[in-house]
Amino acid sequence: MDYDPAPSSAGSFPWTDPRRGRLLMHRAATPRGIIGLVTSSAISGRDPLVRRADVDDAPALVRLRAVMFDAMGIPAGGADAAWRTAAEAWFRAQLEQPACFAAFVVDDPLLGVVSAACGILDARAPGPRGLGVVRGHVFSIATDSPRRRRGHARACLTALVAWFRLDTGAETVELSATSDGVELYTSLGFRERAHPTMRLGLSAPTETFL
Numbered sequence: 001m002d003y004d005p006a007p008s009s010a011g012s013f014p015w016t017d018p019r020r021g022r023l024l025m026h027r028a029a030t031p032r033g034i035i036g037l038v039t040s041s042a043i044s045g046r047d048p049l050v051r052r053a054d055v056d057d058a059p060a061l062v063r064l065r066a067v068m069f070d071a072m073g074i075p076a077g078g079a080d081a082a083w084r085t086a087a088e089a090w091f092r093a094q095l096e097q098p099a100c101f102a103a104f105v106v107d108d109p110l111l112g113v114v115s116a117a118c119g120i121l122d123a124r125a126p127g128p129r130g131l132g133v134v135r136g137h138v139f140s141i142a143t144d145s146p147r148r149r150r151g152h153a154r155a156c157l158t159a160l161v162a163w164f165r166l167d168t169g170a171e172t173v174e175l176s177a178t179s180d181g182v183e184l185y186t187s188l189g190f191r192e193r194a195h196p197t198m199r200l201g202l203s204a205p206t207e208t209f210l
């Protein structure tokens, strides 16, 4: 993605996606008073309208997180699963920390929130490839099955990357990719790292967490 990080004027910036042609993204107030991102083709009805999530979206973020787990072959359990309550409280708390957490969502006129991408900052020790200690982490990307392949996840993730780029001090952004997501992430510039990420389970056997 060819991206010009310098704002062309206060509140708007140019953005080019070679796969979709040149789009102009503008910061805009949504009906819920949230600052959202609108593409020029969204205005013409071809692309989804993305907005930044607020605390009222916590249940939707949990629901879509369950969609992601199910797609990954990790049974998410029913509506009363304990993790959902804990996750909703966690998302609510994060959504009240807009400097270090953001989620972008797409609303469907019939179904409500149908797609989301979440991002959070963490701190790392400086190294020779960057003095910055802030790193972005992308997670919980999912779109409801009936609304897939309409550009919703792309729109959410593009807005999230713009947030990392423009509103945080992050030097890099990372994610763990499922096979469904690899093509999208690659098209947005993500690349596999030279060294694999490994994981050790401490509260249960490591295999539980792979």
Ligand SMILES: CC(C)(COP(=O)(O)OP(=O)(O)OC[C@H]1O[C@@H](n2cnc3c(N)ncnc32)[C@H](O)[C@@H]1OP(=O)(O)O)[C@@H](O)C(=O)NCCC(=O)NCCS
Binding pocket: 067, 068, 069, 071, 072, 115, 140, 141, 142, 143, 144, 147, 148, 149, 150, 151, 152, 153, 154, 155, 176, 177, 178, 179, 180, 181, 183, 184, 187
């Ligand atoms: C991956 C996922 C989020 C994509 O959502 P989406 O809204 O359908 O994605 P988009 O319509 O924005 O597609 C963007 C691009 O991703 C790629 N893509 C999307 N779904 C794909 C699939 N099933 N297989 C391969 N590539 C896919 C395509 O390159 C697509 O671009 P194109 O439609 O122009 O060809 C969705 O399939 C999903 O929720 N999967 C289950 C959960 C999951 O795996 N989440 C990712 C966790 S890392």
